[in-house]
Amino acid sequence: MAIIEVSQLAKHYRVYRKNAGWMASISGLFHREYNTVRAVKEVGFQIEKGEMVAFLGPNGAGKTTTLKLLSGLIYPTSGTATVLGYIPWQRSNAYRKRFSLVMGQKNQLWWDLPAQESFILHREIYDIDHDAFQRRLDELTELLEVRQLVKQPVRELSLGERMRMELIASLLHSPEVLLLDEPTIGLDVVSQRKVQGFLRHYQSEQQMTVLLTSHYMKDVEALCRRAIIINEGEIKHDGPLAEIVDRFSSVKQIHLQFAGTEIPADIDRYGKVLEQIPPRVKLEVPRQDIPKILAALLDRYCIEDVGVQDRPLEDAMAEFFSRKNSDQ
Amino acid sequence: MTSSLRVKWCILRTSIEERLVYRADFAFATLVRFLPIVTQVFLWGAIYQTTGPRDPKLINGYSYGDMVAYSLLVMVGRAFSSMPGLTTGIARDIRDGAIKKFLVQPIDLLDYLFWHRVAHKLVYYAVAFLPFAFVFWLCRNYLHGWPDLTMFIGWLISLILAFLVGFLIESLMGLIAFWFLEVSSLVFVYMLVSYFLSGHMLPLDWLPPPYGDAIRLLPFKYLAFVPAAILLEKYNYQQLAVELAQGFAWVVVLLLLNRVALARGIKRYSAFGG
Numbered sequence: 001m002a003i004i005e006v007s008q009l010a011k012h013y014r015v016y017r018k019n020a021g022w023m024a025s026i027s028g029l030f031h032r033e034y035n036t037v038r039a040v041k042e043v044g045f046q047i048e049k050g051e052m053v054a055f056l057g058p059n060g061a062g063k064t065t066t067l068k069l070l071s072g073l074i075y076p077t078s079g080t081a082t083v084l085g086y087i088p089w090q091r092s093n094a095y096r097k098r099f100s101l102v103m104g105q106k107n108q109l110w111w112d113l114p115a116q117e118s119f120i121l122h123r124e125i126y127d128i129d130h131d132a133f134q135r136r137l138d139e140l141t142e143l144l145e146v147r148q149l150v151k152q153p154v155r156e157l158s159l160g161e162r163m164r165m166e167l168i169a170s171l172l173h174s175p176e177v178l179l180l181d182e183p184t185i186g187l188d189v190v191s192q193r194k195v196q197g198f199l200r201h202y203q204s205e206q207q208m209t210v211l212l213t214s215h216y217m218k219d220v221e222a223l224c225r226r227a228i229i230i231n232e233g234e235i236k237h238d239g240p241l242a243e244i245v246d247r248f249s250s251v252k253q254i255h256l257q258f259a260g261t262e263i264p265a266d267i268d269r270y271g272k273v274l275e276q277i278p279p280r281v282k283l284e285v286p287r288q289d290i291p292k293i294l295a296a297l298l299d300r301y302c303i304e305d306v307g308v309q310d311r312p313l314e315d316a317m318a319e320f321f322s323r324k325n326s327d328q
Numbered sequence: 329m330t331s332s333l334r335v336k337w338c339i340l341r342t343s344i345e346e347r348l349v350y351r352a353d354f355a356f357a358t359l360v361r362f363l364p365i366v367t368q369v370f371l372w373g374a375i376y377q378t379t380g381p382r383d384p385k386l387i388n389g390y391s392y393g394d395m396v397a398y399s400l401l402v403m404v405g406r407a408f409s410s411m412p413g414l415t416t417g418i419a420r421d422i423r424d425g426a427i428k429k430f431l432v433q434p435i436d437l438l439d440y441l442f443w444h445r446v447a448h449k450l451v452y453y454a455v456a457f458l459p460f461a462f463v464f465w466l467c468r469n470y471l472h473g474w475p476d477l478t479m480f481i482g483w484l485i486s487l488i489l490a491f492l493v494g495f496l497i498e499s500l501m502g503l504i505a506f507w508f509l510e511v512s513s514l515v516f517v518y519m520l521v522s523y524f525l526s527g528h529m530l531p532l533d534w535l536p537p538p539y540g541d542a543i544r545l546l547p548f549k550y551l552a553f554v555p556a557a558i559l560l561e562k563y564n565y566q567q568l569a570v571e572l573a574q575g576f577a578w579v580v581v582l583l584l585l586n587r588v589a590l591a592r593g594i595k596r597y598s599a600f601g602g
Contacts, residue, residue: 013598071432073599091594093434101432108429110342112349117342124338125435127331153349 003177003209004047004070009079010233011040011065039065041233042079049176050207054214054224054241058321062233063213067179070211071101083177097126100170104182107162108169109154115165116150119172126173133172140168143198160191167195171202178203180212184219196222217314231321241313249316252290254283256297257305270297279304284311335435336443343447358455361407362463368399369467388534393470394560400467401556402528407456408487409494409526409551411445415518418502419511425599438499438586445495472560479558482568486555489575493550496582497522503586506593527553533562547578 017033018024040062047053057063068074070081072088072095081088086095109118123133141147144164154162163183170178183199184192200223203210214220220227220241227244229237237244254271258264258279267273270293271285285293290308297303347354376385376392385391390398418441421427430437464471474480501518505511523529525548532544532553543549554571557563563571 068599073428073431074597075595091431096432096434099432101428103428107426108433110346112346113342117345121338121342124331124335125433 001049002046003049003051004045004081004083004211006046006066006070006081007044007079008042009040009044009066009069009081010038010042010077011062011069011074012077013037013039038233040069040076040230043230043233043235044079045228045235045238047209047211049209051226052203052210052212052224054212054220054227055230056213056220056227056317057230061231063230064181066230067101067181067211067213071099071179072096073101097173098175099177099179100173100175101179102166102170102181102183104163104185107154107166109162109165111155112153114151115146115154115157115168118154118165118169119150122169122172128173136172136174137168140171143201144168145194158191160187160194163187163191163195164198167198174206176208178208178210180210180214182214183212184214184216192216192218199223217312217317221313229317229320236320245310245313245316248320249311250287251284251311252287253309253311254285254290254294254297255305255307255309256281256283256303259302259304264301336439339440339443340447340450343444344451347448347451354451355455358452359459361456362403362459365399365403365463369396372396372399388531390531390534396467396470397472398531398556398560400464400471401559402552404460405487405490405552405555406526406528407452407460408449408555409490411494411498414441414445414495414498415502415511415515418499419505419509422502422505422593422597423509427597428599431594431597438590441499442495449491475559475561478565479561479568482563482572483555483558485572486550486558486575489550489572489579490552490555492579493547493575493582496579496586497547500582500586500589503589503593506589506597522548522551525549526551527556531557533557547575547582550575550578 013036014034015037016028017035018028043062043066055063055066065074069076070083070088072091075089084095084098086092086098088095109115110121119133119137122128123130128136137150138147141150144167146161146164146168149157149161149165154165157165167183180199184195187195196219199210202208203223210223212219212224224241226239227237227241228235229244237247253274258281261279263276263278263281267276267281267283271283273281274284275282283293294306294308298306372392372395376387376395387395418427427437430440475483497518501511501514504514508514525532525543525546527549528551532540532549534540535543554575558568558571
């Protein structure tokens with residue numbers, strides 16, 4: 001059964017357009033020109049219960065606008081959406097008790113107080129049973145390794161610690177749907193991995209339905225099997241994450257380690273050299289030429305180690321989006 | 329306790345805790361608020377000085393002692409009706425997107441803001457009580473003494489009305505940010521206008537008709553003038569009842585305006601700021 005159903009959903013904004021310079025500022029006092037920005041253009045998708053779906057796209061693609069629509073923060077220009085059977089922008093309390101929205105750089109905790117004060121307020125707002133609250137709080141603080149920090153004022157926590165507290169606050173009421181907007185933005189690698197590991201574990205345990213936006217492809221690869229790619233307000237791909245590299249990238253990478261200390265001078269005749277740190281080299285080659293090139297390399301050189309890898313998702317996405325932009 | 333009451337109590341309790349975090353700043357701000365009354369006492373002294381401050385000369389029915397008492401009582405009214413940072417705080421939250429947290433949680437924004445403000449006021453009164461008592465003790469010769477029980481209860485109700493009217497006017501101005509984003513000029517104009525229209529600057533019964541009558545129909549008088557006038561025995565019982573009923577009617581009107589502004593504001597909200 002689809003938990004999130006979106007059909008023909010569109011959101012248009014009217015945006016003030018101002019030319020540079022003080023004359024334009026003065027004339028703007030009397031007459032203003034407006035542009036209609038079509039942030040989301042009649043998108044449609046369905047997400048089943050327990051799915052964890054990546055919602056990808058460059059800045060301004062319409063990802064966050066879609067999440068805002070699904071969380072009921074804004075009203076659509078046209079189209080329909082239901083989450084758990086509710087129309088989000090009707091903002092019924094019954095709906096708001098069953099989902100959570102986490103925005104990476106927005107703080108829902110009380111800045112000057114320890115996080116536990118915010119948690120207690122959440123317990124009352126979401127009407128959580130005291131025993132269940134304590135059980136979940138213990139579990140979440142344990143999993144996210146912040147048990148010792150709940151009594152420390154939020155302003156004194158690091159960004160990574162704060163983000164983990166935000167996640168706890170968002171999960172205390174056991175939401176069935178979790179909308180995550182850039183949950184690891186600005187975090188260091190260690191914190192990113194902790195958040196990723198936690199989300200993977202908790203989602204599989206609770207069978208939450210999760211829609212995740214992130215610019216960090218490591219997050220996406222670690223957490224999601226399905227990806228929806230949106231660009232300029234339109235959905236460009238909806239399917240397995242693994243298909244993205246196949247679909248949007250015609251090249252693969254060969255990683256070589258030569259037996260000596262040198263890299264052959266003519267190595268570039270086998271493919272585009274991406275990186276070389278003797279005796280290692282990374283080549284980019286057309287996907288269909290892999291067997292031929294590998295055979296030639298192994299035949300001609302003494303190679304200690306070899307590996308063929310898909311192009312990183314990040315690169316495939318970057319190529320896809322830059323190709324789209326240059327096509328226009 | 330019902331779930332709704334538990335939420336209100338929790339917001340109140342948490343807000344009080346938050347208010348107590350910055351102790352030095354809070355104590356300083358509380359004490360500094362007494363400085364204007366000192367300048368007002370001296371200012372009115374200078375105005376009445378032509379024949380000496382204790383002279384029975386009256387200006388519009390107010391002796392110098394009445395003016396000192398009026399200024400003190402206005403200060404009490406303003407302690408209930410002033411809402412520092414409320415309008416600008418709502419506008420800032422709308423502008424930078426922090427208001428989202430209230431919109432996605434099963435909580436009413438106005439309810440939250442109300443109990444948050446009640447908490448701030450309770451902490452303020454707790455800290456300001458002794459300085460208030462000291463200033464009133466110093467000026468005890470100018471005060472009229474305690475009114476009868478009916479008037480005293482009327483005064484307490486007028487202080488609650490002062491709080492409600494002050495809160496609802498300022499929250500309404502904050503909600504205007506859904507349309508204009510920036511409301512600092514509006515706040516500035518409101519401060520100037522309310523200083524005069526609330527009776528903070530001059531007693532409103534000094535104003536001649538028809539302007540005085542028109543101004544006394546507005547809600548601003550509940551911010552300062554009405555509580556002071558009750559203790560200065562400017563009303564009889566019937567007038568007291570009319571004033572309080574009118575104040576209650578204004579609270580209902582302002583509450584409805586707030587509700588409409590919030591509902592319509594959310595509909596046009598673009599959730600800027602990420």
